[in-house]
Amino acid sequence: MAELGGLEGENVTVIDGRGRCAIPGLVDCHTHACFAGDRVGEFDLRSGGATYEELHAAGGGILSTVRATRAAGEAGLRAAVERHRQSMLAAGTTTFEAKSGYGLDRKTELAMLRAIAAEGGVPTWLGAHAVPPEFGGADAYLDFALAEVLPEAARLAEAADVFLERGAFDATRARRYLEACARAGLTLRLHADQFTEGGGIPLAIELGARSVDHLEATRPDGVRQLAASDVCGVLLPVAALFLGRPMPPARALIDAGAIVALATDFNPGSAFCESLPVVCSLACTQLGMTPAEALAACTVNAAYVLGRADRLGRLEPGFMADVVLLDAPDWRYLAYHLGGQHVTLVIARGSVAWDRDAPGRRPAGA
Ligand code: NIG
Ligand code: FE
Numbered sequence: 001m002a003e004l005g006g007l008e009g010e011n012v013t014v015i016d017g018r019g020r021c022a023i024p025g026l027v028d029c030h031t032h033a034c035f036a037g038d039r040v041g042e043f044d045l046r047s048g049g050a051t052y053e054e055l056h057a058a059g060g061g062i063l064s065t066v067r068a069t070r071a072a073g074e075a076g077l078r079a080a081v082e083r084h085r086q087s088m089l090a091a092g093t094t095t096f097e098a099k100s101g102y103g104l105d106r107k108t109e110l111a112m113l114r115a116i117a118a119e120g121g122v123p124t125w126l127g128a129h130a131v132p133p134e135f136g137g138a139d140a141y142l143d144f145a146l147a148e149v150l151p152e153a154a155r156l157a158e159a160a161d162v163f164l165e166r167g168a169f170d171a172t173r174a175r176r177y178l179e180a181c182a183r184a185g186l187t188l189r190l191h192a193d194q195f196t197e198g199g200g201i202p203l204a205i206e207l208g209a210r211s212v213d214h215l216e217a218t219r220p221d222g223v224r225q226l227a228a229s230d231v232c233g234v235l236l237p238v239a240a241l242f243l244g245r246p247m248p249p250a251r252a253l254i255d256a257g258a259i260v261a262l263a264t265d266f267n268p269g270s271a272f273c274e275s276l277p278v279v280c281s282l283a284c285t286q287l288g289m290t291p292a293e294a295l296a297a298c299t300v301n302a303a304y305v306l307g308r309a310d311r312l313g314r315l316e317p318g319f320m321a322d323v324v325l326l327d328a329p330d331w332r333y334l335a336y337h338l339g340g341q342h343v344t345l346v347i348a349r350g351s352v353a354w355d356r357d358a359p360g361r362r363p364a365g366a
Contacts (some may be wrong), residue, residue, distance in 0.1 A: 013352065015325075015345065015347075015352075017325050017345075019327075020325045020326060020327055020328075020344065020345075021325070021326040021328055021329075021330065021331040021333075022315065022323050022324070022325055022326075023092075023295065023299075023315075023323075023324050023326065023331050023334065024299045024300075024312075024313055024314055024315050024319075024322060024323065024324070025092065025093070025094025025095065025299075025312070025313075025320075025322025025323060025324055025346065025347070025348060026091075026092045026093045026094065026095075026276040026277075026298050026299060026302075026324065027093070027094070027095045027096075027298060027299055027302035027303050027306065027308075027312055027313055028088060028093045028095070028096040028097065028263050028264055028266070028276055028298070028302065029097050029211070029234060029261055029263045029302040029303075029305040029306050030097060030099075030211075030213050030234050030236060030261075030263035030264070030265055030305075031084075031088075031096055031097060031098045031099070031121075031263065031264055031265065031266040031267070031274075032098065032099050032101065032102070032126075032265070032266060032267035032268075033080075033081055033084040033085070033088070033096060033098040033116070033121065033266055033267075033274075034069075034077055034080060034081050034098050034099075034100065034102070034112045034115055034116050034121075035065050035068070035069050035080065035102050035267065035268055036065070036068040036069045036071065036072035036076060036077065036080060036102075037064070037065060037067075037068025037069070037072075037268065038268050038272075039061075039064065039065065039268045039269045039272075042055055042060055042061065042064070042269065043272075046243075052243050052269070052270060053166075053167060053195060056130070056167055057167055059133065061130075061269055062101075062102070062129060062130045062269060063130055063132070063133065065102045065267075065268055065269065066102050066103065066104055066130070066132060068102075069102035069103055069108060069112070070103060070105065070108045073111075074111040074114065074115060077111055077112055077115040078114075078115040078118055078119060080115075081098065081115050081116055081118075081119040081121065082119050084266065084274060085119050085120065085121070086354075087274040088266075088274045088276075089346055089348070089353055089354045090343065090346075090354055090356075091274055091275040091276060091277055091278075091343060092276060092277065092324040092334075092343040092346060093274070093276055094322040094324070094346060094347075094348040094349075094353065095122070095302075095303070095306065095308070095312055095322070096120075096121050096122070097121060097122040097123075097124055097159075097263075097305075097306055098116040098121040098122070098123065098124070099123075099124040099125075099126035099129075099161055100112035100113050100116075100123070100124070100125050100126050100127065100129075100153075100157070101126030101127070101129030101130075101161070101163075102129070104127075104129065104130065104132040104141075104145075105132070106148050106149050106152075109125070109127060109149050109153060110149070110152055110153065110156065113125060113153060113156035113157050114156060117156065122158055122159075122306050123156060123157045123158060124157055124158065124159040124160065124161050124189065125149075125150075125153040125154075125156070125157040125159070125160045125161070125181070125186065126160075126161040126162070126163070127145045127146075127149055127150065127153060127160065127162075127177065127181075128142065128145065128161075128162040128163060128168075128169050128173070128174065128177045129161075129162075129163050129168070130163065130168055131168075131169075138169055138170075138173050139173070142169075142173060142176060142177055145177075146176075146177065146180045150180060150181065150184055151184070154181070154184035154185055154186055157186060158186070158187060158306075158307070159186055159187040159188065159189050159210065160177070160178065160181030160182075160186040160187070160188055160189070161188075161189040161190065161191060161213075162174045162177050162178060162190055162191065163191040164190055164191060164192045164198050164199070164200045164203070165191065165192070165194055165195055165196065165198060166195060166196050166198065170198065171198055171199035171200070171203055174190065174200070174203060175203055175207070178190070178203070178207050178209070179207065182207060182208075187209075187210045187307060188204070188207055188208070188209035188210060189209055189210055189211045189212070189213060189234075189305075190203070190204050190209055190211070190212045190213065191213050191214055192204065192212050192213070192214060192215070193212070193214055193215045193216065193217040193218045193222065194214040194215075194216055194217065194239070194245075195216070195217060195245070196217055197217050197218060197219060197222060200212055201218065201222045201225050201226050201231075202225060204229075204231045205225060205226070205229045205231055208231075209231055210231065210232065210305055210307070211231060211232040211233070211234045211261070211305045212226065212231055212232075212233060212234070213233075213234035213235075213236065213263070213265075214234075214235075214236055214239065214248065215233055215235060215248040215249070215253075216239075216240050216245045216246050216247065216248050217246075218248065218249055220252070223249055223252045223253055223256055223258070224256060226253060226256075226258045227253060227256035227257045227258040228257075229258075230259065231259075232258075232259040232260065232261050232301060232304060232305050233248075233253050233258050233259065233260050233261070234260075234261045234262070234263050234302075234305060235248045235250055235253075235260060235261070235262050235263075235283070235287065235297070236248075236262075236263055236264070236265035236271060236279075237262070237279060237282035237283060237286055237287055238264055238265060238271040238273045238278065238279060238282065239265045239270045239271040240286075241282060241286070242270055242271050242272070242273075243270050247286045247287055248287070250283065250287035250288060250289055251287065251288035251289070254289070254293060259301060259304065260293075260297050260301060261297050261298065261301040261302045261304070261305050262276070262279050262280070262283055262294060262297040262298045262301075262302070263276075263279070263298070263302065264276060264278075264279055276298045277334050277335070277337075277340070277342070277343070278338070278339065279294075279298065280294040280295065280298065280334050280335035281335050281336070281337075281338040281339075283297065283335065284335045284336075285338070291331075291332040291334065291335045291336070294334075294335050295331070295334065295335075299312075299313035299314070300313035300314055301313075320349055320350075321347060321349065321350040322347065322348050322349065323346075323347040324343055324345070324346050324347075325343075325344050325345040325346075325347075326342040326343060326344065327342055327344045328340075328342045341356075343356065344356045344357065345357075
């Protein structure tokens, strides 16, 4: 502090952080934070034994959120993102990515991307999330999406994403979608190996994707392939927990040398949770990661996924002043205290963005 000169006369706020721990602002590199409605009825059915894939095949699941999202209007979507953004901020997230994919028509997909950007999110076009019922099949839908939506989506989004899975898009269709998106200048990402291994890892590597996300079903060959590449494996332990699926092979990936990030996957169906601290707890208790690995995975490595590793995710000169203060005796309480609420102050881009102790603050989850 003694060497920190040159601030006199500037508009400086002094924050007393004594007794607290400072960590970099958290980076959530995989969310679906733009949606309307909820899936609490489906949650109830799943608790009674129905599976996520069965509900999806019966026209529920993602498609039920599509119906609600199409009806919300752009202002309604923006309000929803703003609400979720506040909950994320209260949990220490200073940068979030969010995907479209609940519109699946031109108007709503583009409205989602605009709403995400307007609320400060990093927008990803998830134009291949599900096949909407008005199309005869996946090929007819992709004909439409690539001709009618991609040109404008490529101007609004930074990346493109696809759900490569049984009942969604297979590897041939995912390739078609991703190759068209790459030609339009978008960074590539994939939802893959969530329920079945469908060739997502080799495809991601071949196409030079930035990340392949989920990986609950990835086996040793996939681990080896991913570890030999610079494609990041984004692990989403809340989704595995929420759907009662096996956890992704985090330890094997890290030990083999893969780049691994952690994210919430926040969405109304498979991961209704905005909290990266909860994700860190799951990483340490279920994925065999250390607290330091978990913190790196939702800061520096997540910044890499978003193409911002040169300015986000570290407390370092030249980086954005995104700082989270924890009222804990040790920063590892972030992961250690499952469900603990230790985030007291969040500084985003150099300004106080959330203060737990300030009167009139917006309560988390409101
Ligand atoms: O990452 N798997 C596909 N997409 C989301 C879930 C979306 C939803 O269920 O609404 C996921 O889990
Ligand atoms: Fe997802």
